[in-house]
Amino acid sequence: MINRSREMASPSEPQSRQARAVFLDRDGVVNEEVNYLRHADDFRLLPRSARAIRELRRAGFKVIVVTNQSGLARGYFSPEDLVAVHERMRSELARARTGLDGIYICPHHPDESCLCRKPGVLLFQQAAQELGLSLVGSYFVGDKLTDLTPGKALGGRTVLVLTGYGQREVEVAREQGFAPDHVAADLYAAAKWIIDEDSAGL
Incomplete structure (x- = not known):
């Protein structure tokens, strides 16, 4: 069974008229990269990430985190630990006057060959069904190619950020012939590009 949680948009922020989303990886994109983040006390938002999420939601996008958390299957942390980390993330975003429209989690070990x-x-398909999203024209932001490959497959646009593992992945992308639609310094720079592209109708 897929473990997932969902956070609804706050009433003060507009709902997306076009029902499109910005899908974010978690570690190295929203928060500092920590190898198998086990404890809520180790959670740190990256600079400007809360501002990025706030501005994306104000622009009418739903903002959703999709994260692989194989540490659950490996026994590195418990489901309760993961809940505590996400509660910390929600709390810190709320202090910055923003939030997420959903958090979707794959808890499986890579060897399980799951579909999630x-x-x-x-x-991503599950989020689209539950939140009424169009995946075509949505944006996929991550620091690894595995975060962006689904975007290519689903007709979205992809942004590689240079935080987390992003610097390393630039070379990996070049070697594999994978071309993100944009490369951004961090989530805030990615958000600005997304909003500008959307405003221009590109």
Whole structure:
């Protein structure tokens, strides 16, 4: 069974008229990269990430985190630990006057060959069904190619950020012939590009 949680948009922020989303990886994109983040006390938002999420939601996008958390299957942390980390994330975003429209989690070990682990598309399809989204024209932001491959498959646009593992992945992308639609310094720079592209109707 896929473990997932969902956070509804706050009434003060507009709902997307076009029902499109910005899908974010979690570690290295929203928060600092920590190898198998086990404890809520180790959670740190990256600079400007809360501002990025706030501005994306104000622009009418739903903002959804989709994250592989194989540490659950490996026994590195418990479901309760993961809930505590996400409660910390919600709390810190709320202090910045924003939030998420959903958090979707793959808890499986890579060897399980599940359909929900990125680069699989199942969690994105699930979010689209539950939140009424059009995946075509949505945006996929991550620091690894596995975060972006689903976007290519689903007709979205992809942004590689240079935080987390992003610097390393630039070379991997070049070697594999994978071309993100944009490369951004961080989530805030990605958000600005997304909003500008959307405003221009590109």
